[in-house]
Amino acid sequence: xxxxxxxxxxxxxxxxxxxxxxxxxxxAGWHLPLFPVWLSARGLDPAAIGIVxxxxxxxxxxxxxxxxxxxxxxxxxxxxxxxxxxxxxxxxALLAGARGFAFxxxxxxxxxxxxxxxxxxxxxxxxxxxxxRGRSYGPVRLWxxxxxxxxxxxxGLLLDVLAPGHLIWVICAGNCALALAAMLLLPEPREQPGPxxxxxxxxxxxxxxxxxxxxxxxxxxxxxxxxxxxxxLDWSAKGFDGMTIGVxxxxxxxxxxxxxxxxxxxxxxxxxxxxLVGAAGAIVRWVLMVxxxxxxxxxxxxxxxxxxxxxxxxxxxxxxxxSAPEGSRAAAQGDIATANxxxxxxxxxxxxxxxxxxGSFAYGAMAALAAAGGGFALLAARSMRADASAPQG
Numbered sequence: 001x002x003x004x005x006x007x008x009x010x011x012x013x014x015x016x017x018x019x020x021x022x023x024x025x026x027x028a029g030w031h032l033p034l035f036p037v038w039l040s041a042r043g044l045d046p047a048a049i050g051i052v053x054x055x056x057x058x059x060x061x062x063x064x065x066x067x068x069x070x071x072x073x074x075x076x077x078x079x080x081x082x083x084x085x086x087x088x089x090x091x092x093a094l095l096a097g098a099r100g101f102a103f104x105x106x107x108x109x110x111x112x113x114x115x116x117x118x119x120x121x122x123x124x125x126x127x128x129x130x131x132x133r134g135r136s137y138g139p140v141r142l143w144x145x146x147x148x149x150x151x152x153x154x155x156g157l158l159l160d161v162l163a164p165g166h167l168i169w170v171i172c173a174g175n176c177a178l179a180l181a182a183m184l185l186l187p188e189p190r191e192q193p194g195p196x197x198x199x200x201x202x203x204x205x206x207x208x209x210x211x212x213x214x215x216x217x218x219x220x221x222x223x224x225x226x227x228x229x230x231x232x233l234d235w236s237a238k239g240f241d242g243m244t245i246g247v248x249x250x251x252x253x254x255x256x257x258x259x260x261x262x263x264x265x266x267x268x269x270x271x272x273x274x275x276l277v278g279a280a281g282a283i284v285r286w287v288l289m290v291x292x293x294x295x296x297x298x299x300x301x302x303x304x305x306x307x308x309x310x311x312x313x314x315x316x317x318x319x320x321x322x323s324a325p326e327g328s329r330a331a332a333q334g335d336i337a338t339a340n341x342x343x344x345x346x347x348x349x350x351x352x353x354x355x356x357x358x359g360s361f362a363y364g365a366m367a368a369l370a371a372a373g374g375g376f377a378l379l380a381a382r383s384m385r386a387d388a389s390a391p392q393g
Contacts, residue, residue, distance in 0.1 A: 011186065013129050014140050019181040020081070020122055021144035027174035029151025033159065034167040039104065041164035048101050055105060056112035061341050067117025068124070068334030077125040077330060078185045081118065085182040088115040089175040096168045117334065118178070124333040127321040129188055137317050138263025145257045149250055156246075204325055204332045212380045214336055216275050217316040218343035219373030223282050223366040224309065225347035227289075230355045230362070240295070248298060252305030259310040271322070272381045274315030279374030281307025286367035292360045308370070 039049045071080035091114050095107040130137055151174075158170055204210045235245050285304040293301060316336060324332040347369060354362035 011133070013133055013186050014135055016181070016184045016186060017122075017126055017129070018140050018143040019184060020178065021141055022147035023174060023178035023181045024119060024122065025144035025148040026151040027171060027178060029148040030155050030158075030170050030174055033152070033155040034170060037159065037164050038167040041167070042099065042104055044101060044104065052105055052108050055109050057341070057345065059109050059112040060116040061338055061345075063113040063116035064120055064334045064338050064341070065331065068120050068330035071117070071121055071124075071330040072328055075327075077121055077128070078182075078187055080330070081121050081125060081185060082179075082182045084114055084118050084121065085175070085179040088118065089172070089179045091115070092168070092172045092175045096172060117330075120333040120337040121330055123317065123320075124324075124330040125185070125188065127317060127324070127333075128329060129186070131321055136264030137321065138260035138314055141317075142257045142260035145253050145260065149253050152249070153246070156242075204323075204328055205335070207323075209380055209383060210323070210332070212376050212383070213272065213275070213316070213319055214339045216272075216279070216373045216376035216380060217312055217336065218339040219369050219376065220275065220279050220282055220308065220312045221340050222343040222347035223286060223370040223373065225344060225351040226286075226355055226362045226366050229348055229351050234355075234360065244295070248302055251299060251302040252309075255303040255306035256310040259306040259314070263314055269318075270381075270384070271315040271319035272377050272384065274311045274318065275377040276374060276381070278307050278309070278312030278315060279370050279377055281311065282370035283367050283374065286363040286370060289363040290361055290367070312373075 036049055036053070039052060044052065067080070067084065071077055074080070088111065091107070091111040095104070095111055098104045098107040126137060126140065130140065155170075158167065162170070232245055232249075235248065240248075281304045285301055285308050288297070288301055320329075320332055320336065347366075350365060351362055354365055
């Protein structure tokens with residue numbers, strides 16, 4: 001993908017940013033397998049654990065747009081990242097000392113609230129800073145995916161080494177690394193508000209193209225709901241051992257990493273084209289999953305994660321890099337993240353019902369979601385063509 005002539009060259013922006021992505025996704029990679037085990041060690045039964053996890057997800061949906069709008073108002077993305085990372089570290093430490101369902105729930109919700117804006121703030125900071133340097137987003141973001149795989153693998157080992165009650169300190173260590181990495185980020189020039197810009201206008205919410213592409217991306221990403229929620233259960237029921245399942249998951253993330261690594265070398269591609277490629281990859285992937293493919297076919301199917309997730313994500317990020325309005329970059333990023341979360345939550349409920357009733361046929365509904373996302377992407381492409389051909393006054 002081509003880039004404009006860089007205003008800044010040969011500084012340390014990219015590797016410092018890569019450290020933040022690596023730390024953030026290491027936390028995510030540890031949190032998924034370790035946190036429920038720690039909650040159980042605190043005496044919570046499965047129903048209570050479900051309540052804690054659901055409450056954290058609900059709070060993140062509300063906290064993300066709030067946090068990103070505050071960052072836009074004060075015009076400091078780096079400052080907002082540092083503050084949220086430091087407060088998240090304090091929240092994890094507080095959670096580590098919580099005992100009893102009520103206190104654990106309050107502390108976990110507090111952690112979810114303060115940590116929710118970190119990734120959209122980082123993405124907004126990345127897109128702005130990388131554009132100024134003529135750098136591609138993918139080769140920097142890939143270090144988050146690498147760290148996620150490493151954390152998944154080490155998380156499994158840590159389950160066998162550490163007492164369940166000490167697992168929270170692994171997540172705390174990840175938050176320490178995130179806070180340190182955030183403080184290493186280079187300062188960016190602050191947005192200088194105009195005389196009437198005390199509060200950002202958030203004009204992106206009045207742009208039909210933004211809304212259409214947000215719908216396209218969130219639908220395609222939500223089509224992963226059955227895969228994320230039930231593929232491990234499904235493969236276990238088929239007799240696959242833990243190593244085989246781990247390799248299948250790793251293949252998908254590895255394919256995503258390869259796409260991100262070569263994103264900067266791809267031909268010039270419009271964001272909507274990347275999203276259409278993502279939709280097509282998702283449709284093919286989920287339609288074939290309906291037929292319960294054997295292991296020999298599952299492995300190559302996992303490589304389509306590079307398209308269904310990777311291309312869709314890159315298309316969304318490229319659109320925001322090119323079109324997010326000054327003064328509302330963080331809010332636009334946060335609104336995309338919120339749309340993704342809401343759509344994924346709804347799709348996860350649907351996935352649970354359909355998988356319980358029909359097994360692998362639930363993937364058919366996921367193919368339909370991806371097709372709907374592709375339809376919105378086609379609508380966006382048509383709108384862009386119409387705008388390009390309209391006479392200029």
